[in-house]
Amino acid sequence: MLIRLENITKHFGSLKAVNQVSLEIKDGELTFLLGPSGCGKTTLLRLLAGFYTPDSGNIYFGDKCFNNIPPEQRNCGMIFQNYALWPHLTVEQNVAYGLDVRKIPAEEKKERVREALATVRMLEYAQRTPNQLSGGQQQRVALARAIIIRPDLLLLDEPLCNLDTRLRLAMRDEIRRIHSETGLTALYVTHDHSEALSLAQRIAVMNEGIIEQYASPTEIYQFPNSPFVAGFLGEIDWLEGKIEKCEQNNLTVKTGNFLWQITHVTHTYKTGTSVQIGFRPENIIQLPSDIHDLPANTFSASIIQTIHMGALCENTLISQTFPEKKFKQLQLTSPLISKIGTINNFQIPPDRLLIFPATEKK
Ligand code: ATP
Numbered sequence: 634m635l636i637r638l639e640n641i642t643k644h645f646g647s648l649k650a651v652n653q654v655s656l657e658i659k660d661g662e663l664t665f666l667l668g669p670s671g672c673g674k675t676t677l678l679r680l681l682a683g684f685y686t687p688d689s690g691n692i693y694f695g696d697k698c699f700n701n702i703p704p705e706q707r708n709c710g711m712i713f714q715n716y717a718l719w720p721h722l723t724v725e726q727n728v729a730y731g732l733d734v735r736k737i738p739a740e741e742k743k744e745r746v747r748e749a750l751a752t753v754r755m756l757e758y759a760q761r762t763p764n765q766l767s768g769g770q771q772q773r774v775a776l777a778r779a780i781i782i783r784p785d786l787l788l789l790d791e792p793l794c795n796l797d798t799r800l801r802l803a804m805r806d807e808i809r810r811i812h813s814e815t816g817l818t819a820l821y822v823t824h825d826h827s828e829a830l831s832l833a834q835r836i837a838v839m840n841e842g843i844i845e846q847y848a849s850p851t852e853i854y855q856f857p858n859s860p861f862v863a864g865f866l867g868e869i870d871w872l873e874g875k876i877e878k879c880e881q882n883n884l885t886v887k888t889g890n891f892l893w894q895i896t897h898v899t900h901t902y903k904t905g906t907s908v909q910i911g912f913r914p915e916n917i918i919q920l921p922s923d924i925h926d927l928p929a930n931t932f933s934a935s936i937i938q939t940i941h942m943g944a945l946c947e948n949t950l951i952s953q954t955f956p957e958k959k960f961k962q963l964q965l966t967s968p969l970i971s972k973i974g975t976i977n978n979f980q981i982p983p984d985r986l987l988i989f990p991a992t993e994k995k
Contacts, residue, residue: 634695634785634818635660636681641690643676650676652842653690658786661816663808665829668839669865674822677839678788681820683707694785710779710817712789716771718763724750724774725759731782749781752811769800773807780815787819793828805832826866830854838862856897856987860909860995863987869911870960873991876906884988886910891954894929896983900990907991914947914961916985919971920978931980934960936973946970950979 636658643651650673658664666674679685681692683704692699699707710731718727728749732742750756753773763771772792779787792808793801809832812819823829829836830850837847838861846858857863860871874888879902884895886908893910902908920931934952937959948962948970962979964970971977 635693636786636818636820637691637693638677638681639691639693641677641680641687641692643673643680643685644688649842651680651687654839654842654844655690656837656844656847658818658820659835660818662834663812663819663821663832665833665836666820666822666839667824667826667829667833667836667865669824672839673842674824674839675790678790678820678822681786682709682711682788708782708785710782710784710787712772712775712779712787712792714791714794716763716768716775718771718774718778720763723760723762724755724766727763727774728777728781730778735782745781749777752780752814753777753807767800768796769804772796772804776808776811780811780817784817787817789819789821791823792821794823794825801828808832830866838865840865856899858899860911860989860993863911863989864995867913868961869913869987870958871909871911871995872955872958873907873909876902876904876908879904883983886988889955891932893981893986894983895986895988897986898988900988902988902990909989909991909993909995911987911989912960912981912985914963916981917950917960917962918980918982919962919964920980922977924978927978928980929983930986931978933976934979935976936962936971939970939973941966952979 638654638656641651641654654677666677668674680687683702687700725746729742729746732745750759753776755770755773755777758766758770793804796804833850836850836853837844838853840861846853846862854866857866863869872888874886876884877887877892878885882896882898884898884902886893886895932952932954934950936948937951938949940947944966945963946966950960950962
């Protein structure tokens with residue numbers, strides 16, 4: 634079902650927890666709400682579930698305004714960080730709960746419980762109680778309990794945050810699979826950018842009660858529309874500079890004595906404007922030592938530290954061109970990685986540099 638928020642605002646006293654938020658959650662899509670602690674994610678989720686009423690604005694499920702529809706009439710499935718299972722009921726009884734409330738006949742209930750437990754691969758645990766299950770298994774039961782009611786909207790509030798790293802990664806695969814099998818419309822709240830980037834079909838990045846950007850994971854990572862979004866989605870280094878020359882989609886920016894060419898430009902800039910430019914560690918490319926024609930945006934730097942992370946290694950670079958700055962650089966681990974202290978040429982492709990007005994907050 635298509636879910637639409639139109640200019641939703643919610644205060645707690647004088648605090649505007651959600652500020653004029655408009656958002657469309659497309660039918661069958663897994664949409665993420667991503668942002669730092671306290672930015673208003675849970676409040677927005679609770680507004681959708683019906684636990685809060687908006688101070689202004691409208692919430693639509695399909696084409697019906699749901700502002701005053703109570704939670705029990707919204708057909709939302711919810712999954713919380715702490716699983717919220719009934720401790721005295723078996724897995725089967727926990728999963729059946731939503732069907733009991735809806736007075737579904739016994740035969741149909743039995744079949745749907747079996748189907749839901751099979752979907753989350755928990756059939757053989759049907760007779761256990763939650764305290765006989767691991768965290769990951771409890772979260773699977775919570776998933777089964779939420780999807781069994783065939784919700785119009787599935788709401789997930791940091792569902793994996795209590796699991797260890799290995800289980801979290803395994804559960805990501807499970808959620809991806811279950812979502813593609815059920816085709817449910819879902820909103821997933823998290824502050825973990827890697828979870829959002831790896832699972833979402835669309836991400837809304839929230840900051841201080843507003844949605845800063847709403848786009849696909851690749852677009853939001855590669856083309857963030859603000860320094861905040863750029864920094865929240867992954868590691869990034871910044872330099873301050875001034876526009877030296879503007880030619881349609883080709884800017885020259887001066888930082889210190891260095892001239893950068895930038896070709897991916899979304900704002901309009903005038904010569905002399907103060908700007909900040911940002912680049913991600915994986916976009917700093919080490920050039921081969923025998924290259925003669927150095928491309929635009931090449932600078933020499935030495936590696937002062939290398940951290941090996943398995944498939945990748947992370948270098949820390951210093952360069953006399955940018956005194957007092959250290960840059961992170963990521964590259965695939967290979968026998969060719971330079972030794973600490975060696976000076977090499979590095980380049981950032983002109984379409985990989987991000988540029989924003991100097992006034993925008995990081
Ligand atoms: P987290 O990731 O830490 O859960 P969040 O992004 O979900 O944070 P919210 O829980 O939506 O943030 O809170 C947004 C703001 O509203 C915060 O400043 C919070 O302190 C405040 N807030 C939330 N619920 C209430 C409430 N019931 N009464 C008063 N203030 C509240």
